[in-house]
């Protein structure tokens with residue numbers, strides 16, 4: 650990949666550059682070196698929903714079992730949702746393992762490990778997110794899902810951050826206005842000819858879902874909820890990347906989602 654002036658970091662890249670296994674972290678950081686890095690408040694919400702909830706789940710497992718190896722073993726069981734305090738999705742489980750192993754290489758005893766995790770949950774996650782970025786963050790959507798601060802329950806366990814976007818919560822979400830402002834993009838998504846997209850690899854099913862949701866928004870259905878936080882999120886990020894102070898390409902480790910969308914939306918992706 651050639652060196653670009655500006656890169657807009659997707660959630661997957663933001664997570665990978667700090668929280669993946671060391672070899673992956675190095676690889677991503679090498680790709681970002683020498684570039685001006687941009688990101689958005691919307692990406693921060695996504696990042697927070699994944700990273701903060703992974704940290705919270707790991708903290709809760711460690712607090713329960715007082716031993717990192719045991720905590721990591723237990724986190725592999727989907728049925729241990731009660732201990733984690735949240736649904737153990739594959740992406741949360743992977744982050745728990747990477748972060749747990751990383752902490753274990755730096756801190757050998759339980760009390761240091763749990764204290765480090767506490768610091769991550771209370772503020773370091775945000776320091777990591779912002780590191781190296783041009784601020785202020787781009788903000789085209791004004792969505793604030795996953796906006797709550799981490800809270801501890803009576804048992805000492807942390808409660809998960811709620812990651813919803815509904816009509817009432819968050820009130821601030823202006824995703825409807827976003828799609829009105831970016832009508833051309835929305836129409837490109839609704840009318841895309843999936844078979845003609847050249848980018849490879851592409852996930853046809855994902856693209857069909859995006860096409861369908863975009864059409865429904867055009868027909869007047871709500872763009873909030875999971876259409877805001879999940880189904881159209883990669884498309885939203887591509888469009889936001891067009892609002893950096895200088896022309897910037899999207900950088901994502903999730904190439905199969907971003908490259909086809911970038912082609913449809915006319916947004917450069919660092920694939």
Ligand SMILES: [Zn+2]
Pocket residue numbers: 792793794814815822823824873874877878
């Ligand atoms: Zn929203």
